[in-house]
Amino acid sequence: MQSPVIYWFRNDLRLYDNPALLRAIETGKPIVPVFIFDEKWFDENPLGFPSMGDFRKQFLTETLFQLQKKIANAGSHLLVFTGNVNEILLKLYSQINASAIYATKEYAHDEILAENMLKKKVSLKLFSGNMLFPPESLPFLPETSPFYYTRFKNKVWELGQGVSQEKNIIRIPSIKISLNEDLENMLTVLSEPDNNIRFAGGEDAAMEHYYSWIAAEGLNRYQETRNQLQGNHFSSHLAPWIANGSLSVRWLWQRIHEYAQEHSVNEESLVTFCEQLIWREYYRYIMMRYGNKLFWVKGLRQSEHGMYDDLEAFNDWRIGTTGQPIVDALMRELLHTGFMSNRGRMLVSYYLAKELKVNWQWGAAWFENRLIDYEVYNNYGNWAYQSGRGTDSRVNRRFNLTKQAEKFDPDGSFRKKWLE
Numbered sequence: 001m002q003s004p005v006i007y008w009f010r011n012d013l014r015l016y017d018n019p020a021l022l023r024a025i026e027t028g029k030p031i032v033p034v035f036i037f038d039e040k041w042f043d044e045n046p047l048g049f050p051s052m053g054d055f056r057k058q059f060l061t062e063t064l065f066q067l068q069k070k071i072a073n074a075g076s077h078l079l080v081f082t083g084n085v086n087e088i089l090l091k092l093y094s095q096i097n098a099s100a101i102y103a104t105k106e107y108a109h110d111e112i113l114a115e116n117m118l119k120k121k122v123s124l125k126l127f128s129g130n131m132l133f134p135p136e137s138l139p140f141l142p143e144t145s146p147f148y149y150t151r152f153k154n155k156v157w158e159l160g161q162g163v164s165q166e167k168n169i170i171r172i173p174s175i176k177i178s179l180n181e182d183l184e185n186m187l188t189v190l191s192e193p194d195n196n197i198r199f200a201g202g203e204d205a206a207m208e209h210y211y212s213w214i215a216a217e218g219l220n221r222y223q224e225t226r227n228q229l230q231g232n233h234f235s236s237h238l239a240p241w242i243a244n245g246s247l248s249v250r251w252l253w254q255r256i257h258e259y260a261q262e263h264s265v266n267e268e269s270l271v272t273f274c275e276q277l278i279w280r281e282y283y284r285y286i287m288m289r290y291g292n293k294l295f296w297v298k299g300l301r302q303s304e305h306g307m308y309d310d311l312e313a314f315n316d317w318r319i320g321t322t323g324q325p326i327v328d329a330l331m332r333e334l335l336h337t338g339f340m341s342n343r344g345r346m347l348v349s350y351y352l353a354k355e356l357k358v359n360w361q362w363g364a365a366w367f368e369n370r371l372i373d374y375e376v377y378n379n380y381g382n383w384a385y386q387s388g389r390g391t392d393s394r395v396n397r398r399f400n401l402t403k404q405a406e407k408f409d410p411d412g413s414f415r416k417k418w419l420e
């Protein structure tokens with residue numbers, strides 16, 4: 001029997017433009033595709049909630065349900081487990097006598113630790129797959145990546161012309177395997193999703209959403225609408241699919257440029273939208289450069305001024321009972337939908353960290369639980385920025401929340417919707 005390759009799906013839940021999966025297939029060996037719900041995601045933290053909340057779990061489950069169908073159509077079967085990730089991979093590796101594990105590379109602290117532990121015991125092959133400008137394409141080393149966003153953007157902007165994609169995956173060579181009882185017991189059966197959250201998971205839903213945003217002139221009007229707090233297409237709302245990799249950012253980058261060439265898209269809107277995608281790249285490089293420091297209360301600036309572990313203030317903020325109407329409305333939206341606009345995220349993170357002076361890491365942990373589009377790099381990078389512990393050059397930047405509410409919710413309808 002030919003020794004198979006394990007394909008470990010992480011935040012790359014798609015069968016198109018997936019370099020790591022394609023490289024695995026190119027080995028010519030049978031592939032055993034696997035996804036693992038890390039048991040750590042469901043452990044309660046000291047604040048009383050797990051890192052993965054119900055909305056993200058449902059979105060991920062829907063995504064996997066669809067991926068499993070697509071993999072079945074490609075002639076294989078996706079095994080879904082729940083448990084200790086490395087333990088499951090190592091057991092599977094030895095039970096099926098695998099020759100290697102292929103996966104998409106991640107750049108955050110815990111993920112790198114897990115990769116390094118695996119590397120000591122198995123042949124682990126990692127490839128970039130979720131970035132426009134992966135480290136191997138840059139003219140500088142990640143450790144020397146610019147601290148400030150504008151310098152980073154200026155350095156990578158030209159590379160945007162070279163963004164390309166891998167070919168689609170039609171067939172995945174498979175192999176019949178039998179699992180021992182211990183692994184069988186860790187298998188998770190995915191049930192048909194009932195679509196009761198704001199976004200439907202999966203590759204197809206991502207495409208459908210992209211085309212409806214384009215058809216609604218979302219890209220064209222992005223510059224003027226992107227700071228809104230509510231509405232269907234004020235910003236792309238593509239983040240949930242980008243975050244778990246069911247939408248490829250390279251596919252997105254190419255599509256918007258093709259669309260802009262064929263239609264007269266507002267240039268400022270196109271540029272601003274591309275800049276947002278570059279923010280996403282930037283925070284990956286900040287994580288590569290500073291690693292674990294992004295999880296320290298002092299952040300990247302080693303600031304000494306106070307941050308308090310005030311649980312009462314934090315809980316009021318978390319459930320939207322601070323008494324500050326715009327903050328409460330936004331936090332209730334997050335609590336009940338798993339989404340919040342970018343402007344909203346800026347205001348509530350500022351309020352927690354700079355007005356209530358509560359430990360910003362707690363706020364980031366709550367976002368991690370609630371946001372359907374949670375990405376470790378974006379979340380911790382943005383939280384550090386907004387709390388003055390990150391890469392904002394104006395560490396003492398302040399918002400006047402009354403003025404912000406008047407500007408971005410002029411008729412009060414957003415506050416009315418969530419506070420009544």
Ligand SMILES: Cc1cc2nc3c(=O)[nH]c(=O)nc-3n(C[C@H](O)[C@H](O)[C@H](O)COP(=O)(O)OP(=O)(O)OC[C@H]3O[C@@H](n4cnc5c(N)ncnc54)[C@H](O)[C@@H]3O)c2cc1C
Nearest residue numbers: 235236237238239276277279280342345374375378379382
């Ligand atoms: C405190 C705070 C926490 C955040 N946490 C996350 C998070 O966990 N996951 C996440 O994807 N975004 C996060 N963001 C960034 C941003 O708010 C969301 O990406 C955006 O609101 C998602 O909506 P959209 O897809 O309509 O974005 P669009 O405005 O349509 O932007 C397109 C894409 O660009 C990327 N992007 C946009 N803004 C940013 C940004 N500031 N930083 C990095 N990437 C960006 C996202 O992938 C987004 O989908 C956070 C922002 C703040 C202030």
